[in-house]
Amino acid sequence: xxxxxxxxxxxxxxxxxxxxVIQDFSDSPASRELVDAFRASISLHVVAWPVDRPxxxxxxxxxxxxxxxxxxxxxxxxxRGVDTPVQxxxxxxxxxxxxxxxxxxxxxxxxxxxxTPGAQRSGPVQAMIRLWFNPGLSSKKxxxxxxxxxxxxxxxxxxxxxxxxxxxxxxxxxxxxxSSISAHEFxxxxxxxxxxVALAECLVMLALLFTYFGLRVVGDPTPFIVATILYAFxxxxxxxxxxxxxxxxxxxxxxxxxxxxxxxxxxSGLIFPIENIPAxxxxxxxxxxxxxxxxxxxxxxxxxxxxxAVWLKVAIVALIGAIFYGIAWRGMRxxxxxx
Amino acid sequence: MxxxxxxLFAPRVRALIxxxxxQIRRDRRLxxxxxxxxxxxxxxxxxxxxxxxxxxxxxxxxxxxxPESRELVATLTESRSFRLGGYYxxxxxLGEAISxxxxxxxxxxxxxxxxxxxxxRSTTVQFLLNAMNANTATxxxxxxxxxxxxxxxxxxxxxxxxxVERIAAPAMSRRGQARLMPAFLYNPGLVxxxxxxxxxFGLLLILNSSLISSAAMVKEREAGTxxxxxxxxxxxxxxxxxxxxxxxxxxxxxxLLAIAVLKVVFRVPFHGxxxxxxxxxxxxxxxxxxxxxxxxxxxxxxxQAQLTAFFVNxxxxxxxxxxxxxxxxPDWLQPVTLxxxxxxxxxxxxGGMLKGxxxxxxxxxxxxxxxxxxxxxxxxxxxxxxxxx
Numbered sequence: 001x002x003x004x005x006x007x008x009x010x011x012x013x014x015x016x017x018x019x020x021v022i023q024d025f026s027d028s029p030a031s032r033e034l035v036d037a038f039r040a041s042i043s044l045h046v047v048a049w050p051v052d053r054p055x056x057x058x059x060x061x062x063x064x065x066x067x068x069x070x071x072x073x074x075x076x077x078x079x080r081g082v083d084t085p086v087q088x089x090x091x092x093x094x095x096x097x098x099x100x101x102x103x104x105x106x107x108x109x110x111x112x113x114x115x116t117p118g119a120q121r122s123g124p125v126q127a128m129i130r131l132w133f134n135p136g137l138s139s140k141k142x143x144x145x146x147x148x149x150x151x152x153x154x155x156x157x158x159x160x161x162x163x164x165x166x167x168x169x170x171x172x173x174x175x176x177x178x179s180s181i182s183a184h185e186f187x188x189x190x191x192x193x194x195x196x197v198a199l200a201e202c203l204v205m206l207a208l209l210f211t212y213f214g215l216r217v218v219g220d221p222t223p224f225i226v227a228t229i230l231y232a233f234x235x236x237x238x239x240x241x242x243x244x245x246x247x248x249x250x251x252x253x254x255x256x257x258x259x260x261x262x263x264x265x266x267x268s269g270l271i272f273p274i275e276n277i278p279a280x281x282x283x284x285x286x287x288x289x290x291x292x293x294x295x296x297x298x299x300x301x302x303x304x305x306x307x308x309a310v311w312l313k314v315a316i317v318a319l320i321g322a323i324f325y326g327i328a329w330r331g332m333r334x335x336x337x338x339x
Numbered sequence: 340m341x342x343x344x345x346x347l348f349a350p351r352v353r354a355l356i357x358x359x360x361x362q363i364r365r366d367r368r369l370x371x372x373x374x375x376x377x378x379x380x381x382x383x384x385x386x387x388x389x390x391x392x393x394x395x396x397x398x399x400x401x402x403x404x405x406p407e408s409r410e411l412v413a414t415l416t417e418s419r420s421f422r423l424g425g426y427y428x429x430x431x432x433l434g435e436a437i438s439x440x441x442x443x444x445x446x447x448x449x450x451x452x453x454x455x456x457x458x459x460r461s462t463t464v465q466f467l468l469n470a471m472n473a474n475t476a477t478x479x480x481x482x483x484x485x486x487x488x489x490x491x492x493x494x495x496x497x498x499x500x501x502x503v504e505r506i507a508a509p510a511m512s513r514r515g516q517a518r519l520m521p522a523f524l525y526n527p528g529l530v531x532x533x534x535x536x537x538x539x540f541g542l543l544l545i546l547n548s549s550l551i552s553s554a555a556m557v558k559e560r561e562a563g564t565x566x567x568x569x570x571x572x573x574x575x576x577x578x579x580x581x582x583x584x585x586x587x588x589x590x591x592x593x594x595l596l597a598i599a600v601l602k603v604v605f606r607v608p609f610h611g612x613x614x615x616x617x618x619x620x621x622x623x624x625x626x627x628x629x630x631x632x633x634x635x636x637x638x639x640x641x642x643q644a645q646l647t648a649f650f651v652n653x654x655x656x657x658x659x660x661x662x663x664x665x666x667x668x669p670d671w672l673q674p675v676t677l678x679x680x681x682x683x684x685x686x687x688x689x690g691g692m693l694k695g696x697x698x699x700x701x702x703x704x705x706x707x708x709x710x711x712x713x714x715x716x717x718x719x720x721x722x723x724x725x726x727x728x
Contacts, residue, residue: 060694062686090521091694096534129468132470138473250641272389
């Protein structure tokens with residue numbers, strides 16, 4: 001659980017409080033006003049840097065993410081009513097952060113320009129931007145559900161696969177074969193037990209989501225409840241399927257790690273949007289069970305679209321669960337015939 | 340140093356090294372895990388993990404339906420940032436589509452849009468952004484503002500101007516404006532994969548080294564052949580050297596392969612010195628091997644070692660700043676990254692490759708990595724010796 005908390009805290013992409021160096025060669029009232037505007041922002045914070053040292057060094061030594069250079073003639077130009085350029089050097093080795101930094105800085109510059117007396121307002125067409133579902137732009141609210149799903153897709157199948165593979169490894173499965181238990185009964189017993197484990201884990205995680213991440217169920221909770229039970233079944237069957245196919249604990253663990261962790265982590269839109277995956281790989285994400293459940297959870301906790309938005313995804317989760325169960329059952333039957 | 344060299348070339352150690360090489364060669368899974376991950380993980384992560392925001396689906400409610408409003412829609416959608424997701428009859432419909440995740444953003448153009456422009460009044464369009472993903476929303480917001488700004492400039496050039504403002508602001512008292520000119524250094528094309536690929540490179544070196552070495556170390560114990568080794572006249576130091584050398588050689592080859600992938604597949608530029616980055620990589624491999632050895636000495640079977648790694652690796656990779664910026668983590672967590680070797684190697688790799696910086700600016704990271712390596716190597720040797728005796 002602590003692990004998951006750490007994971008979720010370390011995952012966010014949206015940065016704030018970025019270090020910026022300002023080199024003010026103008027040193028005039030106008031330039032100091034601009035510097036003040038940067039100082040006042042919460043998304044950037046100004047770090048000290050001597051004027052005589054080359055600004056690129058600040059970027060190279062990672063003391064700053066961007067450097068603002070105010071030229072000597074800045075104050076004069078402003079007073080004369082001439083538009084004057086101010087250069088912003090952005091460390092673009094991280095493209096995403098660079099875009100955010102440039103966006104923040106241009107917002108600050110726009111605010112500065114609007115404050116100066118007699119400045120034109122931003123123009124004939126103005127945008128009123130409304131941020132829906134997450135007005136505070138808190139990353140926690142986006143990653144919380146993702147981490148919840150990741151945890152659910154990782155640990156229950158791992159346990160199920162280990163338990164199943166152990167039966168295979170220690171040959172206790174032969175005792176099952178010779179008994180009068182049918183493959184269905186045996187599998188259902190295993191899967192339902194691990195479904196219960198998954199649901200228990202789910203409750204603990206939900207408590208975390210509601211307290212630490214500050215999320216609430218919005219809208220109709222029934223699709224979420226139904227989907228959670230189905231998904232718990234789905235991951236438990238996945239683990240059991242792997243365990244049934246590979247009667248070797250180490251190998252089974254690797255497969256679950258690959259399927260449960262890597263695929264769900266990478267190809268489900270957990271952190272990085274699915275649309276950015278190159279088309280050659282993107283189709284794979286259609287088969288990733290975690291993807292649908294993430295969308296359902298996000299809908300339930302943030303958007304509140306209810307049944308009309310998610311019924312198809314719930315059905316797909318159920319379908320994938322059924323497919324896993326079917327494969328596990330076939331694998332069991334084949335083993336029974338072999339023995 | 341001299342004794343080390345003497346030991347490395349002593350016939351006994353050479354024989355032991357030969358034995359280890361033979362063992363690794365016969366363990367097909369180990370060999371595969373040496374070659375496959377660097378190529379597969381680097382390409383998969385590098386391509387799949389892209390945070391770039393483009394082609395946001397934009398729904399439009401055009402209550403004005405005039406040439407002017409259609410021009411605005413065309414300006415918004417002709418950029419690569421937004422693409423047209425469809426027209427909607429009312430703002431309610433648009434809202435529904437956004438909450439069902441069929442759209443990422445919406446724009447509502449009011450009924451009096453064209454009239455306001457013609458009369459020279461300033462007018463407002465509403466933008467709705469699905470802000471579930473805070474990162475996408477922040478960037479999308481900046482896109483929308485940027486597009487509207489350049490659209491305004493076009494309008495002004497065409498003579499449309501809000502003359503209300505002119506009255507309020509006589510040209511005499513007008514002050515100049517600061518125009519921000521952002522320059523993107525080191526990665527002017529804003530290629531996302533460069534950041535991810537260099538980060539994954541660091542992850543790969545440490546995690547793979549630790550996985551492979553723990554597998555190799557624990558194997559001897561599982562098979563029970565470690566007693567035979569102990570009974571041989573070789574000293575523990577010799578055994579350790581013989582164990583580490585072949586792994587080190589193979590992992591260094593993996594590192595070169597990974598660098599080739601970075602260069603050929605991702606076209607990451609190489610502005611700094613290659614030996615400097617290689618030196619950092621070697622330190623990384625050594626600390627990875629030591630980490631694996633420590634894990635192996637604490638576990639009795641391959642399964643246990645793997646489970647331990649399962650719990651060590653995720654925090655190690657997520658709290659490293661290799662896949663996402665450290666500044667995005669909460670303040671109290673940021674210092675934790677300082678005790679993570681991957682964090683320092685990522686700084687070295689990025690500095691050395693993208694920024695062209697050398698030891699003069701990156702010495703704190705090199706020093707930290709060096710300290711880690713020394714601590715981990717000595718810890719692993721101590722644990723291994725204790726286990727042997």
